[in-house]
Amino acid sequence: MILAASTQRTIGWVLAIVVMVGFVVYLLFSFRIGKRELGSEVELAANRKPYLDDDELETFRLDRALVWSLVTLTAVSMILPVYWLMEPTRQENAIVDWVHRFEKRGASNFEEACSSCHGPDGVGGVAAFTLVDAEGAFVAQVEWKAPALTSVLSQFDEAEVRHILNYGRPGTPMPAWGLPGGGPMTTQQVEQLIVYLRSIQLDQRATTAQIDAGIVAGARTIVTAADAELTDAVDIEAAAEAWLERASDPTSADYLRYGELIFNNPAAQGANSCARCHTPGFSLGAADEDSTAALLETWPRLVESGILTGWQPAQGHVGPSLEGVETHFPTAAHQEEFVRTGSELGVGFGNARSGTGMMPGFGGRVDPDVVDYDTGGDAVYSRVLTPEQIAAVVAYARSR
Numbered sequence: 001m002i003l004a005a006s007t008q009r010t011i012g013w014v015l016a017i018v019v020m021v022g023f024v025v026y027l028l029f030s031f032r033i034g035k036r037e038l039g040s041e042v043e044l045a046a047n048r049k050p051y052l053d054d055d056e057l058e059t060f061r062l063d064r065a066l067v068w069s070l071v072t073l074t075a076v077s078m079i080l081p082v083y084w085l086m087e088p089t090r091q092e093n094a095i096v097d098w099v100h101r102f103e104k105r106g107a108s109n110f111e112e113a114c115s116s117c118h119g120p121d122g123v124g125g126v127a128a129f130t131l132v133d134a135e136g137a138f139v140a141q142v143e144w145k146a147p148a149l150t151s152v153l154s155q156f157d158e159a160e161v162r163h164i165l166n167y168g169r170p171g172t173p174m175p176a177w178g179l180p181g182g183g184p185m186t187t188q189q190v191e192q193l194i195v196y197l198r199s200i201q202l203d204q205r206a207t208t209a210q211i212d213a214g215i216v217a218g219a220r221t222i223v224t225a226a227d228a229e230l231t232d233a234v235d236i237e238a239a240a241e242a243w244l245e246r247a248s249d250p251t252s253a254d255y256l257r258y259g260e261l262i263f264n265n266p267a268a269q270g271a272n273s274c275a276r277c278h279t280p281g282f283s284l285g286a287a288d289e290d291s292t293a294a295l296l297e298t299w300p301r302l303v304e305s306g307i308l309t310g311w312q313p314a315q316g317h318v319g320p321s322l323e324g325v326e327t328h329f330p331t332a333a334h335q336e337e338f339v340r341t342g343s344e345l346g347v348g349f350g351n352a353r354s355g356t357g358m359m360p361g362f363g364g365r366v367d368p369d370v371v372d373y374d375t376g377g378d379a380v381y382s383r384v385l386t387p388e389q390i391a392a393v394v395a396y397a398r399s400r
Helices: 002-036 054-113 157-168 186-200 204-226 233-247 255-265 289-298 301-305 331-339 385-399
Strands: 125-132 138-146 364-370 378-380
Touching: 054 186, 138 301, 157 186, 204 233, 204 255, 233 255, 301 364, 301 378, 331 385
Parallel strands: none
Antiparallel strands: 125 138, 364 378
């Protein structure tokens, strides 16, 4: 695209130089012709000289003019249909060109504003964050897990992402970046960021591999804790796969634990997990009982301030507590559908609640108004969790 832009600019300069040179040559010739006059106006003035007679004007000269008129008319007649046929493609290419420009500028904006927390190319990272109590007194200096953004458009539509960029996320280090929320970025810069985010979304295979990696890691921990003699890496991997195959069966005694693994999936800095929003301290590093205890030992004022009082799975943080969630969703199927689609701003869900748009959908989405400009088709984003995985998460949440 840069090469194309450079080529167009070069052609423009060449044409401009040719026109300028032609104009200079015209002036020189005019000046030279003017110098030929030696004061004999009667002999040299064009309007005083005998001109061509009618026989020559109305035959050869007229025929030549008519022929060139016919040639010009033929060329115009041929060019207009070609232009008509090529105009839709030209418009599509113009759209693609603008999208690529926005993508490039969005990448620059991301590098300056977002990559320090969310990592290069949005793969996830950490952000130094100072926690304070209600009075503003220092509580702790923590490393906040900034989630990967490589599946964010699978979970939120672009209007929701735009809202988050404009206003930030209260209770997290994510600040407001857009002018409506008091941030430094213009509306166009926010739009450029969104276009860039389109370009870094993982395909289905990569998304599934990322999620499975986190689940398998959790299964390895389970099988090694259950069998201290299991030390060989190959044996651990085989045991973990066997455990997952058994536990994913809804009739298995370990089914709820399987749902808990998906709920607490640490892959991509928790981007595809539920615990990041629904478990206090998860983004601070309180991912289980041991890590929570270590965090509280380092920063005892977390307990004093009430920010984190212990390992409290699914007890609510940015998102609400899931204890007693079955009273809000009378059936598991109803809750599974909500987890699949997420919330919409102002749209009710469950028992008389209005959505904020901040609850992501984990079942993937297709928006007909979001065009894949590279193919001309609708943008189809990867599914995050399978229906079976969503059912396991819901079963775990309803057991709280």
